[in-house]
Amino acid sequence: MLRFSQTFAKTSEDKLGRSLYRRATYEPLNGTYGANKVVDPTKHEDARGAVESILRKIPGFRGYLEQEYRRESDHLARLWLADRLEACKKGVDRYQRNLLDARKIDYLDDCERVRIRLDTLASRVRGAMRGYSGVFDFVCVDEELLDQVYGLDVTLVDQAEWLLKAVDELLVPEKDPDAAIAEFLKRVEELHLQFDRRSELLQGLGPSK
DSSP: OOOOHHTTTOOSSHHHHHHHHHHHTTSSSSSSSSSSSSOHHHHHHHHHHHHHHHHSSTTTTTOOOSSHHHHHHHHHHHHHHHHHHHHHHHHHHHHHHHHHHTTOOOOOHHHHHHHHHHHHHHHHHHGGGGGGGGGGGGGOOOOHHHHHHHHHHHHHHHHHHHHHHHHHTSSTSSSSSHHHHHHHHHHHHHHHHHHHHHHHHHHHHOOOO
């Protein structure tokens, strides 16, 4: 897997790495600086870490700084998230069967509510492109907001992995169904909120002023 930490300054093939590195070292892309704008290198150090973190989980992710990679990177991120949500749904289905076998039918409705919320979020994630497609047409974007989008992507990745792990560790017959289902649903709702925030940021990710 590609690693930014050791080869970030040396690579000539990865355009995202080259762009971020040049900005972090005040090197102009085309031999000239922008209109009196010098980018804070520490912010790009943070962005680099976020991109690297995402890339460990989503191969091929190149970030959103470069216009030509935005659609592909967004598609990969959303597809990865939707696939994890679908896997969680299968785990909830399995848990429902276990509850039925244990004659704990009082909890089936709560499980179905969790499943519906997972399904709703998966559908939103897959169809989100229509809501902010204009973002991908800008040559330059607001880099401060971009850093926030990276941060939210990291959060979404982490939360999705927590849910997938919780399917096998939390939604099990040995756990109290009341507490287990409530905690799992709470995490699903948090994921909804994080995805809402990501969509809002992307819709406002216009050219920096």
